[in-house]
Every structure is written in structure tokens, then in C-alpha cells.
Amino acid sequence: MPKLDSIIDAQQFDYETLACVFKIAREMEETKCGDLLRGKIMTSLFYEPSTRTRLSFEAAMKRLGGEVISTENAKEFSSKAKGESLEDSIRVISGYCDVIVLRYYKEGGAKRAQDYSDVPIINAGDGAGQHPTQALLDLYTIKKTFRDIQGLKIAMVGDLINGRTVRSLSYFLAKHFPDNEIFFISPGRVRMREDIKGYLDRYRLKWNEAENFNGVLSELDVIYQTRVQKERFEDDQAVYEEMMAESEKLIIDRQKLERMKSSAIIMHPLPRLSEIRYCVDKDPRARYFEQARNGLYIRMALLKMVLTGY
Amino acid sequence: MPKLDSIIDAQQFDYETLACVFKIAREMEETKCGDLLRGKIMTSLFYEPSTRTRLSFEAAMKRLGGEVISTENAKEFSSKAKGESLEDSIRVISGYCDVIVLRYYKEGGAKRAQDYSDVPIINAGDGAGQHPTQALLDLYTIKKTFRDIQGLKIAMVGDLINGRTVRSLSYFLAKHFPDNEIFFISPGRVRMREDIKGYLDRYRLKWNEAENFNGVLSELDVIYQTRVQKERFEDDQAVYEEMMAESEKLIIDRQKLERMKSSAIIMHPLPRLSEIRYCVDKDPRARYFEQARNGLYIRMALLKMVLTGY
Amino acid sequence: MPKLDSIIDAQQFDYETLACVFKIAREMEETKCGDLLRGKIMTSLFYEPSTRTRLSFEAAMKRLGGEVISTENAKEFSSKAKGESLEDSIRVISGYCDVIVLRYYKEGGAKRAQDYSDVPIINAGDGAGQHPTQALLDLYTIKKTFRDIQGLKIAMVGDLINGRTVRSLSYFLAKHFPDNEIFFISPGRVRMREDIKGYLDRYRLKWNEAENFNGVLSELDVIYQTRVQKERFEDDQAVYEEMMAESEKLIIDRQKLERMKSSAIIMHPLPRLSEIRYCVDKDPRARYFEQARNGLYIRMALLKMVLTGY
Numbered sequence: 001m002p003k004l005d006s007i008i009d010a011q012q013f014d015y016e017t018l019a020c021v022f023k024i025a026r027e028m029e030e031t032k033c034g035d036l037l038r039g040k041i042m043t044s045l046f047y048e049p050s051t052r053t054r055l056s057f058e059a060a061m062k063r064l065g066g067e068v069i070s071t072e073n074a075k076e077f078s079s080k081a082k083g084e085s086l087e088d089s090i091r092v093i094s095g096y097c098d099v100i101v102l103r104y105y106k107e108g109g110a111k112r113a114q115d116y117s118d119v120p121i122i123n124a125g126d127g128a129g130q131h132p133t134q135a136l137l138d139l140y141t142i143k144k145t146f147r148d149i150q151g152l153k154i155a156m157v158g159d160l161i162n163g164r165t166v167r168s169l170s171y172f173l174a175k176h177f178p179d180n181e182i183f184f185i186s187p188g189r190v191r192m193r194e195d196i197k198g199y200l201d202r203y204r205l206k207w208n209e210a211e212n213f214n215g216v217l218s219e220l221d222v223i224y225q226t227r228v229q230k231e232r233f234e235d236d237q238a239v240y241e242e243m244m245a246e247s248e249k250l251i252i253d254r255q256k257l258e259r260m261k262s263s264a265i266i267m268h269p270l271p272r273l274s275e276i277r278y279c280v281d282k283d284p285r286a287r288y289f290e291q292a293r294n295g296l297y298i299r300m301a302l303l304k305m306v307l308t309g310y
Numbered sequence: 311m312p313k314l315d316s317i318i319d320a321q322q323f324d325y326e327t328l329a330c331v332f333k334i335a336r337e338m339e340e341t342k343c344g345d346l347l348r349g350k351i352m353t354s355l356f357y358e359p360s361t362r363t364r365l366s367f368e369a370a371m372k373r374l375g376g377e378v379i380s381t382e383n384a385k386e387f388s389s390k391a392k393g394e395s396l397e398d399s400i401r402v403i404s405g406y407c408d409v410i411v412l413r414y415y416k417e418g419g420a421k422r423a424q425d426y427s428d429v430p431i432i433n434a435g436d437g438a439g440q441h442p443t444q445a446l447l448d449l450y451t452i453k454k455t456f457r458d459i460q461g462l463k464i465a466m467v468g469d470l471i472n473g474r475t476v477r478s479l480s481y482f483l484a485k486h487f488p489d490n491e492i493f494f495i496s497p498g499r500v501r502m503r504e505d506i507k508g509y510l511d512r513y514r515l516k517w518n519e520a521e522n523f524n525g526v527l528s529e530l531d532v533i534y535q536t537r538v539q540k541e542r543f544e545d546d547q548a549v550y551e552e553m554m555a556e557s558e559k560l561i562i563d564r565q566k567l568e569r570m571k572s573s574a575i576i577m578h579p580l581p582r583l584s585e586i587r588y589c590v591d592k593d594p595r596a597r598y599f600e601q602a603r604n605g606l607y608i609r610m611a612l613l614k615m616v617l618t619g620y
Numbered sequence: 621m622p623k624l625d626s627i628i629d630a631q632q633f634d635y636e637t638l639a640c641v642f643k644i645a646r647e648m649e650e651t652k653c654g655d656l657l658r659g660k661i662m663t664s665l666f667y668e669p670s671t672r673t674r675l676s677f678e679a680a681m682k683r684l685g686g687e688v689i690s691t692e693n694a695k696e697f698s699s700k701a702k703g704e705s706l707e708d709s710i711r712v713i714s715g716y717c718d719v720i721v722l723r724y725y726k727e728g729g730a731k732r733a734q735d736y737s738d739v740p741i742i743n744a745g746d747g748a749g750q751h752p753t754q755a756l757l758d759l760y761t762i763k764k765t766f767r768d769i770q771g772l773k774i775a776m777v778g779d780l781i782n783g784r785t786v787r788s789l790s791y792f793l794a795k796h797f798p799d800n801e802i803f804f805i806s807p808g809r810v811r812m813r814e815d816i817k818g819y820l821d822r823y824r825l826k827w828n829e830a831e832n833f834n835g836v837l838s839e840l841d842v843i844y845q846t847r848v849q850k851e852r853f854e855d856d857q858a859v860y861e862e863m864m865a866e867s868e869k870l871i872i873d874r875q876k877l878e879r880m881k882s883s884a885i886i887m888h889p890l891p892r893l894s895e896i897r898y899c900v901d902k903d904p905r906a907r908y909f910e911q912a913r914n915g916l917y918i919r920m921a922l923l924k925m926v927l928t929g930y
Contacts, residue, residue: 033349055406058379070380072381072383230393270394270398270402271398273393278397292401292402
């Protein structure tokens with residue numbers, strides 16, 4: 001049986017562990033709750049707010065009978081304001097609880113935390129770094145739909161340079177499911193970075209790059225849409241406006257729906273702005289809310305694995 | 311048996327359901343806690359802070375063995391900051407839990423949420439709109455004191471134009487207990503609005519209007535005092551000062567206590583500023599803290615009804 | 621058996637109660653969790669943030685099977701913003717729960733709260749006032765190490781004029797353990813205040829005062845280091861810089877470690893800035909993280925004593 005202690009990044013998962021996560025997530029989906037983690041305490045230690053992720057982890061913990069202590073804005077409110085290091089905070093808080101779910105504002109926070117913690121750390125996003133539980137739930141959503149993650153044409157769409165989720169998903173696909181084809185579709189200014197493309201090449205996962213859906217839309221099995229991260233372009237209004245204009249043609253709307261395969265699915269890590277029209281929500285191919293709910297089952301599975309040794 | 315799904319506004323309650331809420335609240339007051347909601351999760355989704363209301367709901371849920379996940383300032387902290395719609399947030403969060411208690415900053419929020427939620431919504435106030443659980447606890451407080459809500463002279467005092475609670479209470483009285491008399495007592499500038507007066511007329515509930523207690527104080531059974539909502543007059547210092555001056559004579563103090571009936575009660579939705587003097591607190595007719603506590607029992611009753619189908 | 625209702629200040633503890641707190645804390649350390657407080661609700665009512673203290677209390681409550689409702693920033697978010705008095709807030713909230721843990725921004729808050737609460741108040745710090753549970757965990761840490769708090773040379777180091785913890789600890793030592801010797805070591809500007817020195821004299825606890833460790837370091841049994849509270853000197857950059865310069869020589873580093881007794885311990889209420897070098901952490905004499913963890917057991921003991929009457 002694979003061992004799962006802290007959950008820091010996508011790289012730590014081998015194929016066997018992935019299969020195990022998905023199997024337990026599926027069980028969670030069926031049983032929905034239990035007493036497995038009775039008497040265990042999880043700390044939500046969020047140095048920047050992420051209500052969705054935090055509530056998802058907390059619901060997961062509580063569905064399994066565990067308890068939660070929580071801070072929503074550790075950066076502003078905690079002793080951090082007095083200048084305490086992450087390492088010291090982790091040492092203290094790991095003395096109170098059985099697992100820490102950490103959201104940090106700088107890359108590498110989860111790894112640093114792990115080195116000083118007496119209890120497992122689960123990385124709930126560290127700046128431009130990783131957000132491994134999001135990548136796992138994305139993969140789980142694809143797997144639930146197609147059973148085998150094989151022979152699929154998968155488009156990743158939007159602001160690919162800043163998108164943490166598309167990077168992690170690409171990583172997972174290359175390493176464990178290389179027999180698929182990826183289409184990176186984005187405005188020219190925010191293309192997928194070279195490191196990931198190189199990684200895909202190394203694992204011989206075929207990829208393409210374009211600035212629109214022309215020609216490929218009707219062949220896609222998965223459209224993974226993402227929002228333009230406005231806040232990253234705040235300083236440059238001209239660039240921002242150019243970005244928004246180019247993003248217009250990537251919006252999923254009724255016209256695009258008509259050209260898509262009937263078996264395709266549309267995913268989105270949420271929050272969604274205008275990059276998927278609201279009218280799309282009612283289409284059975286729209287899976288982003290189901291995808292969010294899968295996050296609950298994935299996090300239940302991970303908490304179980306980390307806290308009971310599965 | 312009446313069915314109670316979401317709790318959105320006062321209008322949805324018929325007489326039978328009201329009676330049922332009060333009966334269960336009374337039972338809650340006696341048993342105080344239990345295991346009824348074990349395994350259920352409530353989300354406190356507050357887009358603006360209201361610590362009192364939030365803690366009251368959360369205590370109610372926990373007294374019944376349920377669990378809570380919570381955000382105190384969804385507007386500032388959540389993905390709302392990135393521009394997500396209420397509807398999307400509700401869809402995601404309703405996938406995590408069994409009931410959502412929603413505080414929203416704009417009228418109609420609870421109704422919009424209900425349309426997109428997979429689980430019941432309980433409206434904990436939506437802007438200038440409704441706050442139905444407050445109205446229910448007000449009514450319950452009157453009922454507990456007088457048994458029959460009939461033949462009572464009820465004064466609503468203070469800033470009636472902005473007061474959400476007096477509006478809802480008037481509504482309930484008109485529809486279900488028209489055999490009473492209401493006195494609207496306020497500075498001229500912040501009188502009760504015409505819509506409510508028209509509504510009272512329709513149900514033939516007798517009402518009066520005045521700018522002071524002259525003549526009527528010694529006849530009143532219920533004085534429902536409210537605070538001047540300073541924040542609504544921030545932009546106009548002159549109006550604010552005029553308001554405060556006229557409010558002076560509406561303050562409940564020792565002199566007014568002496569002229570009141572010994573069987574009368576003084577209510578207030580809290581927070582209280584200077585509109586009831588602290589010396590009044592010790593008088594047995596002061597019921598505002600008991601009224602707040604009744605909120606706990608009402609909310610326990612509502613959570614039970616919504617989550618177990620009663 | 622001594623009776624413990626609210627926990628407001630260090631003065632209320634007699635020797636017998638102290639012994640009882642420590643005995644129960646030791647039991648908590650061994651059993652770690654239980655069902656003792658099942659069905660009880662604690663409110664964390666924090667008028668200023670103190671994540672460490674809040675999470676410690678909440679973990680303590682949950683380890684004993686109790687429930688928590690919580691607000692992290694009552695000052696900014698609650699009805700306080702509308703001008704409600706502490707007394708009114710306490711009256712309302714004490715109607716929801718079984719115990720209130722209160723952090724207030726002004727001295728005397730806990731006492732005021734106690735006067736109006738229907739349930740026990742535990743003071744989690746009130747401005748420049750007291751923070752009794754911190755003093756108890758400090759004392760407990762010394763007791764666990766040396767068994768008898770007797771014949772020890774105890775240095776209190778740093779910003780002694782603003783340090784709440786060193787004041788309370790001095791108080792406890794004088795009253796219950798006078799057979800020790802205290803060394804106040806601080807920059808001249810932030811010496812221990814006269815009131816505490818007078819108190820020590822009254823109980824004949826021997827004390828000394830210096831601006832550095834010269835001569836005494838190798839004799840000390842306990843070094844209680846504290847941080848310079850930068851925020852107290854914000855207005856005067858010159859004073860602040862002078863303070864920091866004089867504090868330099870008080871920093872615990874590798875050189876000082878070499879001159880200390882092998883049986884000595886280093887304590888710190890945390891958060892720690894640069895006044896203890898990180899390299900010290902690995903030395904077995906560094907006890908500040910264990911000290912923080914002792915806070916959990918002390919708070920479990922206090923909650924048990926307050927809620928079940930022990």
C-alpha cells in the first residue's frame with residue numbers, strides 16, 4: 001500500500017497512490033459521511049482567503065466526524081503581523097491539532113511548513129506554486145466521465161501563464177496519462193510556459209498551441225476553461241484591455257456548444273466570470289459544479305488517507 | 311402538516327406553520343439540546359458581518375448536534391472579490407452542506423440563492439429586504455408573554471423608515487393577528503412607509519401615528535423600541551442632528567417606566583445605543599435580552615423543521 | 621475542593637487551586653482527549669485578533685468533546701461597530717453558550733464582562749491588563765521541568781515595561797513561590813515597573829535589575845525572553861532604534877548558550893522575532909514550543925474546571 005503523509009505537490013503522487021485516492025473518493029461519494037475521524041482536529045491555516053477551498057476542506061473533515069479550528073486571514077490577523085515566521089507558527093499550531101491545511105501566499109510555503117510540523121501538512125495552494133488537491137479533483141472528474149484517461153483531446157483555455165490549475169493538470173497527465181493530446185488555447189501574451197511544454201515533450205505527450213478554437217472545437221473531449229486573472233494585469237490597463245479583447249473569442253457560448261461533441265465535457269476550476277456564458281450551465285456537458293463537488297470527495301479521501309494511514 | 315423548505319420571507323408563513331414554529335421553539339426551550347441534527351452541516355454564508363445573528367444560528371445548530379462551516383465576511387474575502395456571482399457561489403457551497411444560512415447585502419439575495427441551491431436557504435437578512443427569523447422571534451416573545459396576541463396596544467418606536475424588523479413584525483401582525491392596535495411613534499422624517507400602512511388597512515388592523523408618547527404611554531402593552539440607524543444619515547450632518555434631537559424624547563428612561571403599565575413589556579431588536587437607558591435593564595418589563603435568547607430557540611426550531619421535515 | 625467560576629486575573633488563584641490546575645493539566649497531557657464537555661458550547665469572543673490564543677482555546681475545547689462558536693474580530697465586525705456596549709454583547713452571547721473566552725482591547729474588560737454574564741468568562745487578555753492563562757502555562761512549564769519551583773534563578777528579559785506576561789508571572793511567583801530569585805534584564809527605558817517590584821518586596825522575593833546578562837548568565841535556571849513590542853514605539857523612531865540597539869546584546873545566540881547551565885531552560889511567550897536566534901531551537905534547553913503546547917493542556921484543565929465543577 002502506498003504511504004501518504006503530507007500532501008505538498010503533484011510530483012509526490014505515483015500511479016498507485018493516485019488510483020488509491022480515486023478509489024477512496026468514490027467510496028466517499030457513496031457513503032457521504034461517517035465517524036472515521038472522530039476525535040481528530042484539522043487546522044485551516046489560511047494566510048490568504050480562499051473561502052471555497054477552505055469550506056470544502058472543512059466540510060470534508062466534518063463529514064468524516066472530525067473537528068476543525070480555523071483562521072481565514074492568518075496573514076493580516078495572526079501573530080504574523082508582529083513578524084513571526086511561518087516556521088514558528090507551524091511549530092506552535094502543529095501542537096494543537098492532527099493535520100494542518102495550509103494556504104500560503106508564497107511559493108514553497110507548504111514545503112517549509114512540512115519541515116517544521118509535527119503533523120501532516122496539506123497544501124491548499126501556495127502562491128504561484130502548487131494546489132495539488134485541485135489537480136486531483138480535476139483528474140478525478142475526467143476519470144469519472146471517461147473511465148480511462150486515454151485517447152482524449154483535452155483543451156486548456158484562457159490565462160495559461162498564470163493558471164496554477166492547468167499547470168498541475170498538465171503535469172499529472174504527462175506523468176501518468178501520456179496517451180492523450182493537449183491543446184493550449186490562449187491569447188498570445190499568456191501562453192503556457194516553456195517548462196511545462198518541455199515536461200510534456202519528455203513524457204511524449206502530444207501538445208498543440210493556438211489562439212482560438214478554429215478547427216479543433218468539434219474534436220475536443222474536454223474543454224478546461226479558466227478565467228483571466230485580472231488582478232495580475234492591474235498595473236497595465238492597455239495590456240489588460242488587449243487580453244480581454246482576445247479572450248472574447250474564447251468564451252464558451254451557445255454557438256460553441258453547438259459545434260462541440262455530444263460526449264464532451266466543459267470544466268472550470270471556478271470562480272467563473274464571463275468566460276462561460278450562464279446559458280451554458282443547463283447543458284449536460286457543463287460539469288464545473290459537479291467538478292467542485294468532486295473536490296469534497298477528493299478531500300475526504302485525502303484526509304482519511306493522511307490521518308488513518310489507509 | 312405544513313411543509314417548510316427554505317425560509318425566505320415573512321409572506322411564506324401561514325397561521326398553521328407559525329403555530330408549529332412556536333410549538334417546536336417551546337420544546338427547544340425545555341430540552342435545550344439534542345442529537346437530532348447529528349451528521350448535518352450548516353453553512354453560515356455571510357456577505358456582511360452580523361456577529362449576533364451568525365452566532366445565534368451556529369449555537370442553534372450545535373445545540374442540536376449539527377456541524378457548522380462558516381464565513382463571516384464573504385463579500386470581502388471570498389471569490390466574490392474576483393467577481394463571482396451569488397448564484398455560482400451558492401451552487402458550489404450547496405454541494406458541501408445540508409442548509410445555508412445566508413446574509414446578503416442586497417434585497418432579494420435569499421430568493422436568488424434559493425433558485426440555485428440544492429439545499430434549503432435560510433434568509434438571515436438581505437439588505438433593506440427581509441429578516442424573517444428576527445420577526446418570528448419578536449412575535450414569539452410577545453406570544454410567550456401574553457399567550458394570545460389579541461387586543462394588545464403595540465408601539466413601534468424610532469427609525470421606522472429604515473427599520474427592517476418593525477416592517478416584518480407589522481406584516482405578521484396584520485396577516486395573522488389583526489385584532490390588535492399599532493402605534494407608530496417616530497421623528498417625522500423617518501415615519502413608517504405607506505406600503506405597510508396600506509397593508510395594515512387592507513387587513514383592518516387599526517394603526518396610529520405620532521411623534522411622541524404623549525397620552526398613549528400608559529395604555530401600551532408592548533413598546534418595541536429601535537435604534538436610529540446613524541449610518542443611514544452619514545452624508546447629511548444637519549438631518550442627523552435633527553433626528554437625534556427629536557429622538558431624545560423617545561428614549562425609554564426611569565420617568566417613562568413609571569407611567570407604563572405594570573404588565574407592559576419593552577422589546578428591542580438590539581444592538582441598543584442610548585434609546586433605552588441602562589437603568590431600565592433591571593426592570594422586569596425589560597425583555598430585550600430574553601427576546602435575543604428566544605432567537606436561539608426559534609432558530610433551533612426552524613433548523614429542525616427545515617432539516618428533518620418535522 | 622477549590623471552586624473556579626470565571627477566570628479573570630492571577631490574583632484569584634490560591635495555592636490549592638493552582639495545584640489543582642496543574643494536576644488536571646498533567647492528566648490532560650496523558651489522556652489528550654475525551655467526551656467530558658460533550659454538549660457544551662464555548663464562544664471565542666475576540667475584540668482583537670490573537671490567532672494563537674484563540675486556536676489554543678478552541679483546540680482545548682474540542683479535544684474535550686465540546687463545541688465552539690467563534691468571532692475573530694468582534695471589534696471591527698460585530699454590532700460593536702454600531703456602538704453596542706461590551707455589557708450588552710455579553711448579555712446576549714451568554715444566552716447562547718456555556719462559557720465565553722474573551723479577548724478585549726482595554727484593561728478591565730473581563731471583569732466588566734463577568735458582571736453581566738450568565739456563564740463563566742475566561743480572560744484571554746484584556747489590553748495592558750491580565751492574561752492569566754498565559755501566566756499559568758508559564759508556571760506550569762517551570763514546574764514540569766524543576767518539579768519544585770524553589771531556589772531557582774529566573775531572568776525575565778526584554779521589554780519589561782510593556783510585557784503583560786512577565787508582570788503576571790512575577791505576581792504568581794511572589795505570592796506562591798517567593799523562595800526564588802528574579803533578574804529583570806532590559807534596556808533602561810523599558811524596565812519593570814515599580815508596582816511589581818514593590819509587590820515582590822512585600823512578599824520578600826529577592827530581585828535584581830540589569831541592562832545585560834554580564835556575570836549572571838551562567839547561574840540562571842530559567843531565561844524568560846520576550847520580544848520588543850515594536851508597535852508601542854511606532855511614533856518615535858529614535859527611541860525605537862535606541863531600543864533595538866540595546867536589545868541586541870540581550871539576544872540569545874550560540875555564544876550565550878555555551879555559557880548557560882546545562883540544566884537551564886529558555887522560555888518565550890511567542891511570537892519570537894530575532895531575540896532568540898533560530899539556531900537555538902535545536903538545543904534541548906529551548907522550551908518555548910513545548911511551553912506553547914503546555915498552553916493547550918492548561919486550557920483543557922481550566923475548561924474542565926469551569927464547566928464541570930471538578
